[in-house]
Amino acid sequence: MSDLVLRRIPFNFDDVEFVWNPGNPTFSMMMNAVTFQAIGFEKYMCLAMRDAEAVITDPAVLEEARLFRAQESVHSNAHRVHVKALVGRYPGLQDVLDESVAGFEALYASEDLPFHLAYAANIEATFTPLFGTIIENRDALFSGGDPRIAALMLWHFCEEIEHRNSALKIYNHVVGDRFYRTKQLKKVFGHIGANAAKINAGFRKHVPEIPESAHQSAVKALPIPFAHKARLILGILESQTPWHNAEKSRVPAYYKTWRGRYEQGQDMSVLNDLSLLAAHA
Ligand SMILES: [Fe+2]
Numbered sequence: 001m002s003d004l005v006l007r008r009i010p011f012n013f014d015d016v017e018f019v020w021n022p023g024n025p026t027f028s029m030m031m032n033a034v035t036f037q038a039i040g041f042e043k044y045m046c047l048a049m050r051d052a053e054a055v056i057t058d059p060a061v062l063e064e065a066r067l068f069r070a071q072e073s074v075h076s077n078a079h080r081v082h083v084k085a086l087v088g089r090y091p092g093l094q095d096v097l098d099e100s101v102a103g104f105e106a107l108y109a110s111e112d113l114p115f116h117l118a119y120a121a122n123i124e125a126t127f128t129p130l131f132g133t134i135i136e137n138r139d140a141l142f143s144g145g146d147p148r149i150a151a152l153m154l155w156h157f158c159e160e161i162e163h164r165n166s167a168l169k170i171y172n173h174v175v176g177d178r179f180y181r182t183k184q185l186k187k188v189f190g191h192i193g194a195n196a197a198k199i200n201a202g203f204r205k206h207v208p209e210i211p212e213s214a215h216q217s218a219v220k221a222l223p224i225p226f227a228h229k230a231r232l233i234l235g236i237l238e239s240q241t242p243w244h245n246a247e248k249s250r251v252p253a254y255y256k257t258w259r260g261r262y263e264q265g266q267d268m269s270v271l272n273d274l275s276l277l278a279a280h281a
């Protein structure tokens with residue numbers, strides 16, 4: 001039985017700033033790029049999962065696919081609320097979203113189901129090391145910023161960690177060739193990398209307030225210890241190997257903390273108490 005949970009958080013991003021963390025414009029831009037990328041990517045995955053569900057023969061895998069698709073759909077809707085607020089401030093950003101979504105729609109039209117499932121499994125596999133690193137450095141990255149964006153990202157990242165094995169499980173059931181997934185690496189990361197570059201170019205075009213330093217700097221400029229960055233790179237490399245098992249990925253303690261707070265009925269749409277960011281399980 002799948003343990004994925006659907007959580008609809010009542011996010012509100014009215015008047016949110018593009019640079020939502022003035023102390024860290026680079027990270028602000030990166031998280032905004034997550035929002036713009038996620039909508040197209042998650043729509044693409046939902047289409048792929050719908051197709052996969054038609055050929056899945058194991059009831060447990062089918063249940064996982066349905067819940068996985070539902071979680072991704074809820075994520076996408078929350079990021080749309082964020083985009084809507086940003087488009088209200090910078091109308092040209094609608095084109096950035098439309099172009100990103102169109103890129104994923106074209107990919108869905110031009111490739112087959114095994115490729116779509118490999119794409120989903122490969123990208124999703126990077127999320128536990130990537131988002132786990134962000135979660136473990138949440139104080140340095142989110143503090144001083146808009147607590148609603150911290151809430152959006154930490155919710156999404158915790159649920160990505162929760163369903164870390166779903167896409168791989170579905171891929172293994174429907175496609176089953178663990179080497180095919182690794183063979184698609186170049187194409188998968190080529191597509192998502194090109195899409196990210198278009199989003200960043202769109203930000204540059206439509207949001208003149210972004211400081212040039214944010215365009216110039218990269219992940220290496222983020223306030224994350226070197227050891228965490230090294231572990232992140234190793235984790236991403238491992239996630240793309242044919243023998244990767246997401247069940248064994250390192251899960252940050254905060255996932256349990258976040259989940260516990262949600263289950264206690266706390267408002268997870270705003271994380272404005274630093275202890276919420278800092279506390280460990
Ligand atoms: Fe997601």
Ligand SMILES: [Fe+2]
Pocket residue numbers: 072124160163
């Ligand atoms: Fe996901």
